[in-house]
Amino acid sequence: xxxxxxxxxxxxxxxxxxxxxxxxxxxxxxxxxxxxxxxxxxxxxxxxxxxxxxxxxxxxxxxxxxxxxxxxxxxxxxxxxxxxxxxxxxxxxxxxxxxxxxxxxxxxxxxxxxxxxxxxxxxxxxxxxxxxxxxxxxxxxxxxxxxxxxxxxxxxxxxxxxxxxxxxxxxxxxxxxxxxxxxxxxxxxxxxxxxxxxxxxxxxxxxxxxxxxxxxxxxxxxxxxxxxxxxxxxxxxxxxxxxxxxxxxxxxxxxxxxxxxxxxxxxxxxxxxxxxxxxxxxxxxxxxxxxxxxxxxxxxxxxxxxxxxxxxxxxxxxxxxxxxxxxxxxxxxxxxxxxxxxxxxxxxxxxxxxxxxxxxxxxxxxxxxxxxxxxxxxxxxxxxxxxxxxxxxxxxxxxxxxxx
Amino acid sequence: xxxxxxxxxxxxxxxxxxxxxxxxxxxxxxxxxxxxxxxxxxxxxxxxxxxxxxxxxxxxxxxxxxxxxxxxxxxxxxxxxxxxxxxxxxxxxxxxxxxxxxxxxxxxxxxxxxxxxxxxxxxxxxxxxxxxxxxxxxxxxxxxxxxxxxxxxxxxxxxxxxxxxxxxxxxxxxxxxxxxxxxxxxxxxxxxxxxxxxxxxxxxxxxxxxxxxxxxxxxxxxxxxxxxxxxxxxxxxxxxxxxxxxxxxxxxxxxxxxxxxxxxxxxxxxxxxxxxxxxxxxxxxxxxxxxxxxxxxxxxxxxxxxxxxxxxxxxxxxxxxxxxxxxxxxxxxxxxxxxxxxxxxxxxxxxx
Numbered sequence: 001x002x003x004x005x006x007x008x009x010x011x012x013x014x015x016x017x018x019x020x021x022x023x024x025x026x027x028x029x030x031x032x033x034x035x036x037x038x039x040x041x042x043x044x045x046x047x048x049x050x051x052x053x054x055x056x057x058x059x060x061x062x063x064x065x066x067x068x069x070x071x072x073x074x075x076x077x078x079x080x081x082x083x084x085x086x087x088x089x090x091x092x093x094x095x096x097x098x099x100x101x102x103x104x105x106x107x108x109x110x111x112x113x114x115x116x117x118x119x120x121x122x123x124x125x126x127x128x129x130x131x132x133x134x135x136x137x138x139x140x141x142x143x144x145x146x147x148x149x150x151x152x153x154x155x156x157x158x159x160x161x162x163x164x165x166x167x168x169x170x171x172x173x174x175x176x177x178x179x180x181x182x183x184x185x186x187x188x189x190x191x192x193x194x195x196x197x198x199x200x201x202x203x204x205x206x207x208x209x210x211x212x213x214x215x216x217x218x219x220x221x222x223x224x225x226x227x228x229x230x231x232x233x234x235x236x237x238x239x240x241x242x243x244x245x246x247x248x249x250x251x252x253x254x255x256x257x258x259x260x261x262x263x264x265x266x267x268x269x270x271x272x273x274x275x276x277x278x279x280x281x282x283x284x285x286x287x288x289x290x291x292x293x294x295x296x297x298x299x300x301x302x303x304x305x306x307x308x309x310x311x312x313x314x315x316x317x318x319x320x321x322x323x324x325x326x327x328x329x330x331x332x333x334x335x336x337x338x339x340x341x342x343x344x345x346x347x348x349x350x351x352x353x354x355x356x357x358x359x360x361x362x363x364x365x366x367x368x369x370x371x372x373x374x375x376x377x378x379x380x381x382x383x384x385x386x387x388x389x390x391x392x393x394x395x396x397x398x399x400x401x402x403x404x
Numbered sequence: 405x406x407x408x409x410x411x412x413x414x415x416x417x418x419x420x421x422x423x424x425x426x427x428x429x430x431x432x433x434x435x436x437x438x439x440x441x442x443x444x445x446x447x448x449x450x451x452x453x454x455x456x457x458x459x460x461x462x463x464x465x466x467x468x469x470x471x472x473x474x475x476x477x478x479x480x481x482x483x484x485x486x487x488x489x490x491x492x493x494x495x496x497x498x499x500x501x502x503x504x505x506x507x508x509x510x511x512x513x514x515x516x517x518x519x520x521x522x523x524x525x526x527x528x529x530x531x532x533x534x535x536x537x538x539x540x541x542x543x544x545x546x547x548x549x550x551x552x553x554x555x556x557x558x559x560x561x562x563x564x565x566x567x568x569x570x571x572x573x574x575x576x577x578x579x580x581x582x583x584x585x586x587x588x589x590x591x592x593x594x595x596x597x598x599x600x601x602x603x604x605x606x607x608x609x610x611x612x613x614x615x616x617x618x619x620x621x622x623x624x625x626x627x628x629x630x631x632x633x634x635x636x637x638x639x640x641x642x643x644x645x646x647x648x649x650x651x652x653x654x655x656x657x658x659x660x661x662x663x664x665x666x667x668x669x670x671x672x673x674x675x676x677x678x679x680x681x682x683x684x685x686x687x688x689x690x691x692x693x694x695x696x697x698x699x700x701x702x703x704x705x706x707x708x709x710x711x712x713x714x715x716x717x718x719x720x721x722x723x724x725x726x727x728x729x730x731x732x733x734x735x736x737x738x739x740x741x742x743x744x745x746x747x748x749x750x751x752x753x754x755x756x
Contacts, residue, residue: 188433199428202421209418242429260414 006051007058007281010288013039014280027379029132029283034376036287047288055285062282064236064250065271066128067155068228071204071254072268073148085324086149092320093150093338094123094157097312104304113169114359120162121348121367122309125154126340126378127247132279133337133382135272141391143330146321147337154338155247156197162348163193166355173356192243200244204252207235211253212260215267224270286342290372305370313338329389336385340378341371461545469532469543472580475516476541478534481507484576485533487586488515496589496605498576502621503556503591504600504608516578516586519602522562523581525550529566531590533577544568548581551601556593559611561604564588570597615664623671625651627664630748632733635662640744649674654717654737654746693739694720703727707736708747714739723749 013035021031039046073079102119106112130151134144167189174185211231218224235253239246258264314335321331349364386392441449479486479497482505486497489506499505525548532543546568554563564579570590579588579599588599600608612618619625624644629635635657640647649671661667693716698709704727709715715723716737726734726749733750 191431191433195428195432198424202424202428205421206418206425209414242425 003051003054006047007055009039009046010036010055010281010284011277014284017284018280027133027383028136029129029379030376032280032283033287033290033379036284037290038287039284040288040290042288042290052285052289055281058278058281059285060236060240060246061233062278063128064232064246065278066131066282067247067250068232068235068254069268069271070127070131070148070152071251071256072258072264073152074251074255075258075264079149082145082149085321085326086146086153088324089146089317089320089326089334090150090153090157092323093313093316093335094154094161096316096319097309098123098161100308100312101305104308105301108301108304110301111359113172113356114362116165117162117169117352117356117359117363118305118366120158120165121345121352121363122305122312122341123154123161124158124341124345124348125151125313125338126342126345126375127151127155128279128282129340129342129375129379130337130382132283133340133379134386137383137386137392139386139391140393141329141389142327143333143337143386143389144391146326146330146334150317150334150338152251155251158348159245159248160193160197162351163196166351167193169356169359195243196245197248199242200239200246200248201252203238203242203244204235204249205256207231207238207249208253208256209260212257215257215261215263221270224267225274228267228271286375290375302366302369305366306373309341309370309374310339329391333385333389336381339374339381341374345371465528465530465543465545468530468580468582468584469541472516472530472532472578472584473541474513475586476532476534476578477509478536478539479507479576482576483536485578486576487578487589488513490515496609498589498591502612502618503593503598504589504605505612506609516580516584518605519581519585519587522551522601522603523548523585523587525565528582529564529587530580530582531566531568531574531577532580533574533590535573542574542577544574548587554593554598556591556598556600556608559608559617561608562601564599564601566599570599572597615668619646619664619668619671623649623668625667625671627657627667633748635664635667636735636746638746642742642744646671652737653739653744654735692716696720696738707749709736709738710740712740716744 014032017031017035018028021028036047038044040052041047041049073082098119101122102115105115105118110118130147134147170189171185174189175182208231211227214227215224218227231253232250235249236246238244239249257267261267317335317338318331321334326334345367349367352359352363353361383392475488477486477488477495478484479495482497482499484498484500486495486507488494489496493509494506495509496504496506527548528545529548530543530545532541534540535542546566549565549567551562551564553560555561564587566579566588572592574590574597575592577590578586579590581587586602588601589605590597591600592598612621616627619627620639622644623646624641625637625646626639627635628638633656637646637651637653637655637657640651640653651671657667658670661670693714696704696709696711696713696715698704698711698713704723707727716739718726718734718736722734723736730749730751733748735746736749737744737746739745
């Protein structure tokens with residue numbers, strides 16, 4: 001089947017899944033993912049691996065748009081009240097999840113390199129999946145605000161954590177080689193961390209300034225959409241070209257724009273009215289790409305990863321929220337909203353395969369199987385938590401805007 | 405732009421962002437370039453690559469030849485391979501005495517497509533044949549080296565030049581391009597092996613369709629017909645099968661043989677002359693007759709004799725007498741460059 005036909009199938013199945021999930025009261029995201037699993041290579045095979053490969057650009061753009069939206073969390077005036085709480089909770093839950101997973105792997109006799117890399121990857125919470133559940137639930141309140149801040153910081157934290165661990169592993173491998181030049185090895189190991197962090201922020205900032213400057217001269221909604229889509233595409237494209245993180249760069253574009261543009265709320269609203277097809281494509285593709293056949297290979301290491309990460313997220317958010325002085329609702333339900341795991345974790349598995357080919361296969365088997373589990377239970381847990389916290393307002397007809 | 409942040413700060417931050425991107429890109433660690441291999445390593449590597457390529461090509465050619473085997477058949481009549489030809493149950497083969505000939509068969513498998521136009525040179529070609537003793541498929545690959553015009557027993561044809569050494573065992577081998585199109589056939593001509601290109605097949609076959617030409621090519625015999633003598637032997641090659649069948653220049657055709665086809669049939673059915681006890685067949689008879697010196701412009705010269713010819717009959721005094729004033733009809737037989745010729749010397753018809 002060609003790419004256009006597969007795209008049509010994806011949209012129709014997304015629509016069908018969107019209606020079906022309302023009957024069984026599960027999140028739309030889960031419906032999209034299950035629709036993707038059904039039409040993907042794991043079951044019906046209507047969408048092949050070749051189709052998925054050629055449709056990858058849609059996933060990149062959708063992820064860029066999602067992160068761009070999340071960037072609005074960093075509005076200076078609002079974030080300074082949220083910053084301490086969000087940073088503290090994120091650090092505790094990320095380090096605890098990563099720590100438990102790494103310790104569990106070490107306890108099962110895994111090498112320290114694999115254990116640390118798995119720990120670093122386990123820190124990530126899926127931004128797109130979680131934010132889509134928030135959007136679908138029309139949630140608003142302290143839990144929702146804290147969650148948005150947590151997700152934005154969590155992804156940066158995970159990227160830094162992974163880069164640090166990768167640098168240490170890289171250094172240990174290079175230092176053990178006979179012709180090792182330690183200074184050079186240190187430089188080559190730490191460069192990606194510094195470059196990806198600061199370079200991505202710099203790129204996102206420049207594109208954000210361009211976007212803000214131009215948006216003040218535009219009044220028509222159609223032109224606004226063209227401008228924003230162009231900015232996101234430019235950001236993702238340049239980030240890929242410069243080997244930066246498209247995720248952090250998109251986040252920085254959103255953060256810059258929200259702080260430099262007076263009418264940013266209208267801009268984000270305009271975007272939120274038009275992006276559902278793209279998000280539907282993103283999640284159906286994510287489902288189709290999911291390797292369900294890998295689930296039986298999860299084994300004891302996979303179980304430790306799933307249980308350790310879930311325990312770390314639940315305990316970490318509760319502990320962090322308690323020390324940050326968050327409300328009882330946040331302490332009780334925030335952990336359930338952070339279980340989903342996808343995009344960045346899969347990206348980091350690919351990076352591991354490239355940088356450490358001897359460690360890659362084992363890590364990929366565990367993480368990809370665990371992602372299948374978390375992508376199915378994560379949205380359900382998030383929807384449950386938002387509903388129980390009383391912040392869900394699912395009856396609203398207007399789509400939620402991340403900037404409140 | 406609203407004054408949420410001071411414009412100056414934004415400008416400074418933009419400059420800082422550009423600086424970060426510029427410096428970061430400049431500081432990017434250079435990807436280590438692998439050490440170039442030493443000359444000996446390089447030579448070894450190239451040898452390994454060549455060997456691997458040849459192995460791959462060998463197996464490819466083998467598969468290709470096997471797929472073409474259905475178009476070939478061993479022909480006991482010619483002792484060589486033949487390829488199915490046309491749609492009428494014929495086989496094209498390189499004969500023992502003819503470069504190419506077609507033989508009617510009962511089997512009519514699909515013949516390979518034949519190249520109607522000459523292909524460009526420089527491409528791989530595959531020579532496929534069935535080996536006579538074991539009757540098994542043999543093949544070899546070569547490069548098409550282009551075409552040239554050649555002649556075979558007086559018939560002009562386009563020869564396909566291949567880089568492969570041709571041996572007599574390859575007679576009748578079909579030459580295919582890598583698309584399985586028949587582009588030539590290995591044939592024997594003047595004792596050497598050549599490849600006749602496919603567009604020349606029909607011309608060459610029609611050239612040898614003339615019985616007189618076949619008689620000359622196959623058996624080394626040229627005949628003439630006269631009202632007085634009927635069919636008589638005008639030329640005999642002592643190395644040919646006609647000589648071995650006992651025919652000599654100047655002889656009349658055997659009784660009941662009135663046509664060339666009948667003479668062909670007579671020669672082919674007649675056993676060759678008795679071999680000597682040592683198993684060798686006499687193909688070079690000892691020189692006989694008288695060596696001649698012929699004056700240009702003389703009656704002997706006008707008759708067709710030349711210096712160096714050896715007169716076999718009649719005796720030299722008889723010829724000397726008759727050459728100036730022929731009386732009746734006398735057959736003159738002479739040998740030139742190993743070939744026996746016969747020519748009637750007869751009295752000019754009287755004016756009415």
